[in-house]
Amino acid sequence: MTDPSMPLEFAALGGYLLGSVPFGLVLTRLAGLGDIRAIGSGNIGATNVLRTGRKDLALATLLLDSGKGAFAALGAMALAGWSGVDPTVPVVAGVAAVVGHNYPLWLRFKGGKGVATTLGVLLATAWPVGIAACLTWLLMAVVFRYSSLAALTALTVAPGFAFAMAGWPHVAGFAGLAALAWWRHRDNVRRLRDGTESRIGQTSGGEPATAVQARDAA
Known part of the structure; x- marks a missing residue:
């Protein structure tokens, strides 16, 4: 039988892995x-995978990175029996999945920035919040054409959406994910401030890899 009181440690470990x-x-x-x-x-x-010229691989990466966040949360709910599950359980599993993406054990804790994985978690744990965050990202990306700015704005307002449409475990978890995203995007924030951040669709103009370091917002 499943146990609706799944230990948070188990949910966190499974999500991280x-x-x-x-x-x-x-x-x-x-x-x-x-x-x-x-x-x-x-x-x-996915953003950096796109730089290989393989749009199919970039799309697959985006879907899989989002999917692992969603699957971590939904898997924790399934193992705990779905009904009667403490909402903290899937939120903890999802947050741990984002931490795993950002600091993967297998890559000496040097991973991505977790935006796609975070959006997967939002959609799985509170789908109205996830949709609102995705629409916010889309609006900001169309208007300003900065992927990093769009991501940071969407994740920053997610706790507010959660306050209106979900519960306190979601508010706390999403606030933590927003803080983590700001930390991982600190170089992007500096470039946004200095006016040197690349826009969506802008090529690097033949710059070496070091000149575009950390521009990936995924």
């Missing part, structure tokens, strides 16, 4: 493109 799977690195290596960490921003997310 699932989130640690570096799909971007795995897919590019299977495709014979080498180590994704050696090009562009050096990140393992």
Whole structure:
């Protein structure tokens, strides 16, 4: 039988291990493109995978990175029996999956920035909040054309959406994810402030990898 009082430690460990799977690195290596960490921003997310020219791999990375966040949360709920589950359980599992993506055990704790995984967690644990965050990202991306700004805005307002449409475990968890996103995007924030952040669709103009370090917002 499933146990609705699943220990949070178990949910966190399972979420972290699932989130640690570096799909971007795995897919590019299977495709014979080498180590994704050696090009562009050096990140393992979908934005950097796109720099290989393989849109299909970038889309697959985006879906898998989002999916592992959602699966971590939904898997914890399923193991705990769905009905009567403390909402803290899936939130903890989802947050741990984002931490795993950002600091994967298998890559010496050097991972991505967790935006796609975070959106997967939002959609799985409080889908109205997830949709609102995705729409916020889309609006900001269309208006300002900065992926990092769009991501940070969407994740920053997510706790407010959760306050209106979900519960306190979601508010606390999403606030933690927003804080983590700001920390992981600190270089992007500095470039936004200095006016040197690249826009969506803007090429690097032949700059070396070091010149575009950390521009990946995924």
